[in-house]
Each structure stands twice: as structure tokens, then as C-alpha cells.
Amino acid sequence: MKLLKDILFGVSLSAVSGDTNCLVNAVCFDSRKVSLDDVFVAIKGTITDGHNYIETAINSGAKAIVCETMPEVLVNGVTYVEVRNGNSALAIMASNFYDTPSKNLKLVGITGTNGKTTISSLLFQLFKKAGFKVGLISTIKIMVDEVEHKTTHTTPDALTINKHLSLMSDAGVEYCFMEVSSHGIHQKRTEGLVFEGAIFTNLSHDHLDYHKTFAEYRDTKKVLFDNLSKKAFALTNLDDKNGEVMLQNTKAKKYTYALKSYADYRAQILENRFDGQLLKVNEQELWTKLIGHFNAYNMLAIFATAELLGLENLETLRLLSELDNVDGRFQYYISKEKITAIVDYAHTPDALKNVLETINTLRTGNENVITVVGCGGDRDKSKRPVMGNIAAEMSNKAIFTSDNPRTEVASVIIEEMEAGVEPQNFRKILSIENRKQAIKTACQFAEANDIILVAGKGHETYQETNGERVDFDDFKIVKELLTDLNK
Numbered sequence: 506m507k508l509l510k511d512i513l514f515g516v517s518l519s520a521v522s523g524d525t526n527c528l529v530n531a532v533c534f535d536s537r538k539v540s541l542d543d544v545f546v547a548i549k550g551t552i553t554d555g556h557n558y559i560e561t562a563i564n565s566g567a568k569a570i571v572c573e574t575m576p577e578v579l580v581n582g583v584t585y586v587e588v589r590n591g592n593s594a595l596a597i598m599a600s601n602f603y604d605t606p607s608k609n610l611k612l613v614g615i616t617g618t619n620g621k622t623t624i625s626s627l628l629f630q631l632f633k634k635a636g637f638k639v640g641l642i643s644t645i646k647i648m649v650d651e652v653e654h655k656t657t658h659t660t661p662d663a664l665t666i667n668k669h670l671s672l673m674s675d676a677g678v679e680y681c682f683m684e685v686s687s688h689g690i691h692q693k694r695t696e697g698l699v700f701e702g703a704i705f706t707n708l709s710h711d712h713l714d715y716h717k718t719f720a721e722y723r724d725t726k727k728v729l730f731d732n733l734s735k736k737a738f739a740l741t742n743l744d745d746k747n748g749e750v751m752l753q754n755t756k757a758k759k760y761t762y763a764l765k766s767y768a769d770y771r772a773q774i775l776e777n778r779f780d781g782q783l784l785k786v787n788e789q790e791l792w793t794k795l796i797g798h799f800n801a802y803n804m805l806a807i808f809a810t811a812e813l814l815g816l817e818n819l820e821t822l823r824l825l826s827e828l829d830n831v832d833g834r835f836q837y838y839i840s841k842e843k844i845t846a847i848v849d850y851a852h853t854p855d856a857l858k859n860v861l862e863t864i865n866t867l868r869t870g871n872e873n874v875i876t877v878v879g880c881g882g883d884r885d886k887s888k889r890p891v892m893g894n895i896a897a898e899m900s901n902k903a904i905f906t907s908d909n910p911r912t913e914v915a916s917v918i919i920e921e922m923e924a925g926v927e928p929q930n931f932r933k934i935l936s937i938e939n940r941k942q943a944i945k946t947a948c949q950f951a952e953a954n955d956i957i958l959v960a961g962k963g964h965e966t967y968q969e970t971n972g973e974r975v976d977f978d979d980f981k982i983v984k985e986l987l988t989d990l991n992k
């Protein structure tokens with residue numbers, strides 16, 4: 506139990522009715538999860554409004570209500586606190602409830618359209634190899650040093666973040682690397698966290714269903730940098746045209762990295778092979794198993810972050826060369842018949858283009874590239890025609906299929922992908938709604954030395970339709986099919 510007034514410390518209050526000097530059990534923002542003596546925070550969401558559930562929360566035992574608008578009828582014995590912004594209040598309350606755990610470790614936030622999971626997961630691995638206790642909050646999983654916790658979001662809600670940071674703090678974790686998504690920033694899931702530094706990867710087309718304009722999407726990402734303290738570091742990619750924008754209003758110490766521009770941290774690709782690439786990073790050579798020019802950026806950002814956090818350069822370079830790729834990011838299997846299957850989480854136009862560019866630069870002869878790809882339902886529709894055209898243009902054959910249709914009709918999503926394909930590429934495309942069947946067809950088409958790219962789902966182990974998730978693992982399936990078909 507904690508005093509409500511302590512939990513509210515730092516929250517901007519506009520009115521109070523009742524006693525804040527009372528003990529509450531927990532902070533909760535979902536009326537369905539409220540139990541006796543909790544404080545319920547009403548949030549205006551994208552589907553419904555938490556204010557509609559205040560009565561339900563009180564019936565379930567809520568002792569206090571935090572809301573943006575006071576209900577017309579107040580219940581005796583319940584404390585009501587009116588705040589300017591429910592999401593902000595929730596984030597600060599979550600941090601207070603868990604005793605500001607972000608202060609007890611060095612927390613680094615990674616934002617941008619692509620590369621967040623790769624950079625955060627590799628930083629986690631690097632610092633573990635360097636002998637530290639480390640935490641990770643990522644799309645794939647949350648790690649409290651050695652202990653793995655499941656996750657549902659790239660950047661979870663504020664209570665989940667602070668709960669896990671608190672577990673990390675108890676476990677003696679010194680560094681935590683966390684992905685900061687634009688939804689996370691917009692819904693203020695990360696407000697009140699004390700960041701040691703932040704990294705910007707890049708900005709390209711995604712989530713324009715939610716943010717409406719590209720400028721709004723960019724400015725949302727920038728908030729992470731705007732809120733850094735002057736003791737923190739802000740590291741940005743200068744080759745991205747929005748890289749500098751991130752630093753415009755930050756108080757933090759500014760650092761830059763780039764392959765093409767002059768920057769504090771620079772890299773050059775010396776050699777690019779299927780099993781890795783050789784980079785020159787600030788005058789020293791680095792061999793990495795991760796391929797593609799986008800991974801050169803990721804490795805450079807990681808190298809810079811390690812230096813800014815005090816790791817010794819030569820040690821960093823040695824440890825970086827040992828790191829394996831992250832699950833579902835350019836994860837490959839080569840069959841008996843020398844067919845290469847690559848599973849990659851490319852689910853944005855830019856990522857798909859990068860991965861296909863990397864595959865195309867690695868082709869040595871006239872082997873075919875067969876791409877299997879879909880687009881998520883209930884997500885940015887404007888990505889669909891663009892991704893459809895990229896897949897068709899940059900492959901010898903593209904098979905359009907489903908990728909988590911969610912509440913949408915899979916065949917309609919596929920038609921939207923087809924609509925973007927330019928006429929000269931029509932002959933290259935084929936649509937097969939059933940994803941397993943689509944992968945199987947790609948395997949049947951493939952001959953020795955051909956490359957199959959299965960894009961969009963990466964590490965995911967499910968296919969989601971109408972709120973139901975059935976087991977589905979691209980990598981397992983493509984590997985099995987290539988073996989079953991004797992390829």
C-alpha cells in the first residue's frame with residue numbers, strides 16, 4: 506500500500522475532491538482489472554473512453570479516481586482527482602508507485618521507424634558479454650538480466666514499463682535498453698522516465714493511420730529528445746534527413762553518426778558478404794555477422810552508444826564481432842539443394858527495399874529472388890500499394906499473402922497491395938491468401954541457388970485474425986517445407 510498523495514507527486518492536478526492522504530493498493534487504468542482499494546486512472550483511448558468505466562471501477566473497489574473530467578455525481582468515500590492529461594498522470598503515477606526505478610539504472614531509449622529491436626537487442630547482448638547485468642524492453646521480449654518476460658507491445662504501457670524497471674533495479678541491473686515507439690511517446694507511456702541517453706535510427710513511412718501526417722509522426726519521435734536532461738546524451742543518424750531535427754530542442758549532449766556525412770562516429774563498408782561484412786568504424790576495422798548497409802548503421806549506433814556509456818573501444822569491437830543477428834532479422838537457412846530462405850521482419854516500405862537491395866547486391870549470378878510478403882490489418886493502409894510495388898519491382902517473383910489481417914478481410918488487403926504494382930511487373934506477381942500455401946508455392950518455384958525472402962513477420966510465432974492468434978512461424982515453416990519437398 507502507498508499513500509495516494511505520494512503516488513500523485515509531480516502530477517499536474519486541476520481539482521481534488523476527497524482525501525489524497527489515503528493508502529491505495531495499486532494503480533490501474535482498466536476497470537476490468539480493478540480490485541479493492543486501487544486507484545483507477547481514466548484514459549481517453551482510441552476506441553473508448555475510460556471515463557465511461559469510472560462507476561464500474563468504483564463497484565469493483567476503487568478507492569480513488571484520477572480523471573480529466575469530474576463525473577457529475579461523486580460517490581461518498583471515494584477520492585476524485587482531476588488532471589490535465591490522463592496518460593501523463595498515469596505515467597508519472599506508475600513511476601512514483603515503483604519508486605522511480607529508472608533512476609537506479611542507466612536507461613537508453615531507441616527510437617525511429619526501423620532498427621529499434623536490432624539495436625536494443627544487440628546492445629543488451631554486448632553489455633552482457635562485457636560482464637554487466639542488463640535489461641531489455643523490446644518488441645520481442647523483456648529481459649530482466651537472465652529472466653525472460655513476455656511482451657505484447659514494442660513500448661508497453663507505463664505501469665508495465667515501471668514494473669519491469671523495478672524488477673531490474675531489484676536484480677542489480679546497471680543498464681537497460683528500451684525501444685521507444687511513436688505510439689508509446691504519443692500515449693506518454695515513457696513520460697517521467699529518467700533516460701541516460703536516446704538514439705535515433707531513421708524515419709520512413711509507417712503508422713500514418715495513427716499519426717495522420719509525416720510531420721506529426723516525426724515530431725512525436727522528437728519528443729523523446731526534447732525531454733532528455735542536460736546530463737543525458739542524444740545520438741542521431743545524420744544521414745537521415747530528419748536526423749538533425751531530433752537534436753533541435755534537446756538539452757542533452759549531442760552526438761552524431763553517419764556513413765555518408767561528416768559525423769562524430771563514422772563508418773565505411775569495406776566488404777559485404779553473405780556471412781557478414783567488414784566495416785571501418787572510426788579508423789578501426791570491425792567484422793560483423795550482420796549484413797546489409799542498414800546493419801552498418803545499426804552497428805555504428807551501437808559502437809557509439811557503447812563508447813558514450815564508457816565501454817572501451819577495442820573491447821567493444823571485439824565483442825561486436827561475436828554478436829549474432831536478432832531472431833527474425835535476416836535469419837537464413839540454406840537447404841540441401843542450395844536454396845536460401847531468408848526470414849525478415851521488414852514490414853515497412855523502407856525495410857523491404859533495404860532487405861531486397863541487400864539480397865540483390867549479394868547475388869552472384871542469375872539466381873532468382875522470390876518474395877513472399879503481406880501487410881498487417883488495422884495498420885497504415887497507405888503502406889500496402891508501396892510495399893506491393895517494391896516487392897514486385899525488386900524480385901523475380903512476388904507472392905502476396907496475409908500478415909495478421911486482424912479485423913480486416915485478408916483478400917482486400919492483398920488487393921490493395923496489388924493495386925500499387927506497376928504494369929510492367931504484373932507478370933511477376935501472384936496472390937495466395939493462405940500464408941503457408943504462399944510459402945510452399947515459393948519453395949516449389951525455387952531452384953538451386955535461388956533466394957526466397959519471407960518478409961513481414963520475422964520473429965512472430967502467430968497469425969492474428971479477428972483477435973485470435975494461431976501458431977505460425979515463418980522460419981520453422983519455410984525450413985520444414987524445403988526439407989519436406991526434398992530441396
Ligand SMILES: CC(=O)N[C@H]1[C@@H](OP(=O)(O)OP(=O)(O)OC[C@H]2O[C@@H](n3ccc(=O)[nH]c3=O)[C@H](O)[C@@H]2O)O[C@H](CO)[C@@H](O)[C@@H]1O[C@H](C)C(=O)N[C@@H](C)C(=O)N[C@H](CCC(=O)O)C(=O)O
Pocket residue numbers: 534535536537547548549550551552553554555556558657658659660661662686687688689692
Ligand atoms: C492504438 C493503440 O495504440 N492503442 C493502445 C491504447 O488502447 P486504446 O487507446 O485503444 O484504449 P481503448 O480501448 O480506447 O480504452 C481506453 C481506456 O479505457 C479503458 N477501459 C476500456 C474498456 C473497459 O471495459 N474498461 C476500461 O477501463 C482501457 O483500459 C483504456 O485505458 O492503450 C492500450 C493500453 O496501453 C494499448 O494496449 C493499446 O494498444 C493496442 C492494443 C495496439 O495494438 N497498439 C499498437 C498499435 C502499438 O502500440 N504499437 C506500438 C509499436 C508500433 C511500431 O513502432 O511499429 C507499440 O509500442 O507496440
Ligand SMILES: Nc1ncnc2c1ncn2[C@@H]1O[C@H](COP(=O)(O)OP(=O)(O)OP(=O)(O)O)[C@@H](O)[C@H]1O
Pocket residue numbers: 617618619620621622623624644659684686706707799800802803833834835849850851852855856857859860963
Ligand atoms: N537501421 C535500419 N534501417 C532501415 N531498415 C532496418 C534497419 N534495421 C533493421 N531494418 C529492417 O527493418 C526490419 C525491422 O527491424 P527492427 O525489428 O530492428 O525494427 P524496429 O524499429 O524494432 O521495428 P518495430 O517498429 O516493429 O518495433 C528488419 O527486419 C530489417 O529489414
Ligand SMILES: N[C@H](CCC[C@H](N)C(=O)O)C(=O)O
Pocket residue numbers: 659852880881882884908909961962965
Ligand atoms: N510494430 C508493428 C509490427 C508490424 C508487424 C506486422 N507483422 C504486422 O502485424 O503488421 C506494428 O504493430 O505495426
Ligand SMILES: [Mg+2]
Pocket residue numbers: 621622623643644645659684
Ligand atoms: Mg521493434
